[in-house]
Amino acid sequence: MPRPNPKSLKDKDKTSLRKSFSALVFIPRFFKEIWKTNKKLFLLSSFCRLIGAVLPVIILWVGKLIIDEIILQSKIDTSDLTQLWTYVGIEFGLIVLSDLMSRAISLTDSLLGDAYSIESSVTIIKKTNQIDISLLEDSEFYDKLERARMQTSGRVGLMSNALGEVQSLISIATLVAGLIYFEPYLIILLVLSIIPSFINEIWFSQQQYSLARGWTAERRELDYLRFIGANNITAKEIKLFGLTDFIVDRFKNLSQEYFELNKKLTVKRSALGFVFNVLGTLSYYGAYIFIIYRVIFGVITLGELTFLSGSFNRLTRNLQEFFSKFTRITESALYLKDYFEFIDISITPTHSEDQHLPEKMQLGFEFKNVHFSYPDSEHEILKGLSFKIAVGEKIAFVGQNGAGKTTLTKLMLRFYEPTSGEILIDGVNINRFKQDDYQKFFGVIFQDFFRYEFTVRENIAIGDIAQLENQEKIENAAQLSLANEVISELKKGYDQQLGKRFYKGQELSGGQWQKVALARAYMKDAEVMILDEPTSALDAKAESDVFKRFIGLTQGKTSIIISHRFSTVRQADRILVLEEGKVLEIGTHEQLMANDALYAQLFQLQAEGYQ
Numbered sequence: 001m002p003r004p005n006p007k008s009l010k011d012k013d014k015t016s017l018r019k020s021f022s023a024l025v026f027i028p029r030f031f032k033e034i035w036k037t038n039k040k041l042f043l044l045s046s047f048c049r050l051i052g053a054v055l056p057v058i059i060l061w062v063g064k065l066i067i068d069e070i071i072l073q074s075k076i077d078t079s080d081l082t083q084l085w086t087y088v089g090i091e092f093g094l095i096v097l098s099d100l101m102s103r104a105i106s107l108t109d110s111l112l113g114d115a116y117s118i119e120s121s122v123t124i125i126k127k128t129n130q131i132d133i134s135l136l137e138d139s140e141f142y143d144k145l146e147r148a149r150m151q152t153s154g155r156v157g158l159m160s161n162a163l164g165e166v167q168s169l170i171s172i173a174t175l176v177a178g179l180i181y182f183e184p185y186l187i188i189l190l191v192l193s194i195i196p197s198f199i200n201e202i203w204f205s206q207q208q209y210s211l212a213r214g215w216t217a218e219r220r221e222l223d224y225l226r227f228i229g230a231n232n233i234t235a236k237e238i239k240l241f242g243l244t245d246f247i248v249d250r251f252k253n254l255s256q257e258y259f260e261l262n263k264k265l266t267v268k269r270s271a272l273g274f275v276f277n278v279l280g281t282l283s284y285y286g287a288y289i290f291i292i293y294r295v296i297f298g299v300i301t302l303g304e305l306t307f308l309s310g311s312f313n314r315l316t317r318n319l320q321e322f323f324s325k326f327t328r329i330t331e332s333a334l335y336l337k338d339y340f341e342f343i344d345i346s347i348t349p350t351h352s353e354d355q356h357l358p359e360k361m362q363l364g365f366e367f368k369n370v371h372f373s374y375p376d377s378e379h380e381i382l383k384g385l386s387f388k389i390a391v392g393e394k395i396a397f398v399g400q401n402g403a404g405k406t407t408l409t410k411l412m413l414r415f416y417e418p419t420s421g422e423i424l425i426d427g428v429n430i431n432r433f434k435q436d437d438y439q440k441f442f443g444v445i446f447q448d449f450f451r452y453e454f455t456v457r458e459n460i461a462i463g464d465i466a467q468l469e470n471q472e473k474i475e476n477a478a479q480l481s482l483a484n485e486v487i488s489e490l491k492k493g494y495d496q497q498l499g500k501r502f503y504k505g506q507e508l509s510g511g512q513w514q515k516v517a518l519a520r521a522y523m524k525d526a527e528v529m530i531l532d533e534p535t536s537a538l539d540a541k542a543e544s545d546v547f548k549r550f551i552g553l554t555q556g557k558t559s560i561i562i563s564h565r566f567s568t569v570r571q572a573d574r575i576l577v578l579e580e581g582k583v584l585e586i587g588t589h590e591q592l593m594a595n596d597a598l599y600a601q602l603f604q605l606q607a608e609g610y611q
């Protein structure tokens with residue numbers, strides 16, 4: 001896989017400063033989303049920040065009053081300390097309040113952050129479901145999804161930083177007002193000292209984002225290696241083939257490259273950051289000396305000295321914090337851009353979906369000169385297929401591995417669109433039916449069905465999740481697919497957790513899983529059933545039982561069966577033989593046997609194998 005080297009950072013993935021700033025336009029939308037997540041918490045957090053923002057200058061001012069009062073009282077004989085102790089009491093109260101506010105801010109931030117993180121994860125899951133399968137298989141798109149998903153926690157940090165930034169700004173404004181009132185020149189010194197450190201931060205954050213972005217695909221590969229190197233699904237093969245070193249080396253080599261590049265940047269960022277911070281400290285001492293002279297010459301009081309030096313010190317810190325937070329915000333805003341770009345992906349249908357699916361099909365399916373290549377592939381998988389499937393017909397697709405059988409069903413399900421040609425239901429192009437209803441028309445079990453590590457009940461109800469509480473329906477489906485035999489042997493029956501990932505989960509054999517998955521197809525009363533190698537892992541007797549039931553139970557239903565077992569295939573009403581993306585022959589078992597072409601040969605071959 002080609003991957004960026006240090007130099008390539010200067011090329012395609014380089015993110016300009018302008019780009020960093022332009023990503024900030026997403027911040028208001030981001031806050032709108034947070035506001036929608038939990039209005040009360042948001043208001044509470046903002047209120048605490050507002051109080052927290054004005055407290056520093058008030059505390060400094062009270063500090064000044066205390067010192068001036070001490071000096072005053074030390075100069076007069078009959079000292080009355082009531083005023084002094086009142087100030088001290090006020091200062092104490094303010095400090096307690098300040099502590100309370102900062103704790104309230106951390107609390108509301110963490111609660112709000114968690115709530116928003118849940119909301120945005122749900123948004124990503126829902127959006128992923130709305131997106132075409134063909135797009136999900138596109139690696140560039142996958143990178144975008146990865147960046148959107150990866151930054152969930154980053155977005156929480158962004159929220160705190162951005163809210164904190166508003167707080168800092170108010171704080172800075174109040175402190176600056178104090179400085180301007182007493183010594184306006186100090187402001188110039190302050191601003192000058194902070195600029196180099198700001199530019200440094202912005203420049204490096206943009207470099208680091210470029211690096212991370214340029215490495216999205218590699219990070220996905222690293223995640224993948226981490227996954228295959230350490231999980232129970234791959235453990236058998238990894239041990240058996242002794243793959244640990246191979247995977248570890250590959251992981252190390254790849255991560256080492258990233259580590260080195262990142263290290264270089266981070267070291268430079270810290271070193272320069274240190275130099276520029278020294279400038280900040282120098283300016284503080286410059287200001288301090290200036291103020292000391294002003295006290296010595298009697299221009300300002302000792303209390304004012306404490307106030308000014310305290311304000312200046314705090315301002316330097318606040319400004320440094322403000323700028324470093326700002327760079328972190330621009331950095332995270334770039335990821336925010338990825339997130340919004342992802343959730344904004346247009347899902348408007350490319351065709352006018354103006355037709356409702358028929359309650360009952362009248363004419364069935366028709367394939368008219370269907371050609372198909374997978375996106376970004378030159379290779380044509382289906383080469384001008386034309387055939388019909390009558391209503392209530394059971395048709396089997398047969399052909400060698402890679403002939404295009406599964407692809408054909410994916411086109412019927414509208415996961416992909418034919419490159420040319422048409423697929424019709426009752427004479428209407430399937431693209432014109434409403435997408436939301438369309439897939440409900442089908443009951444489908446794929447050969448690579450997913451083994452959900454949920455309970456048996458949930459695994460079956462997945463076929464029609466609205467029926468999760470309908471035990472009768474679930475048990476009925478299990479009976480039809482022969483899964484009931486498997487379930488009766490499980491300790492917790494339908495409540496048994498499957499798989500080994502979770503506590504007290506029970507692993508099933510391949511055939512047992514297949515029976516459970518097959519029950520999903522019986523969960524809904526679909527108009528069309530598609531079974532893609534649903535019995536490949538079953539023993540011969542179970543397979544024959546399953547099919548007899550299937551044929552008996554789906555009388556009058558249109559079904560498509562893909563199987564390599566001819567004992568199953570021959571039970572279909574008609575058989576379509578695919579070869580290299582073309583219909584080689586189509587007809588009943590008897591017709592195809594009489595035809596004496598590929599079907600007859602393959603049938604014979606398998607029959608001999610069974611002798």
Ligand SMILES: Nc1ncnc2c1ncn2[C@@H]1O[C@H](COP(=O)(O)OP(=O)(O)OP(=O)(O)O)[C@@H](O)[C@H]1O
Pocket residue numbers: 137374377381399400401402403404405406407408
């Ligand atoms: N998502 C995909 N992207 C690109 N090519 C694909 C994709 N899925 C399948 N193919 C290719 O399409 C061809 C047909 O695959 P398909 O799964 O339809 O074959 P099949 O007849 O069902 O095979 P099998 O009997 O092995 O299940 C294969 O050459 C395969 O490499």
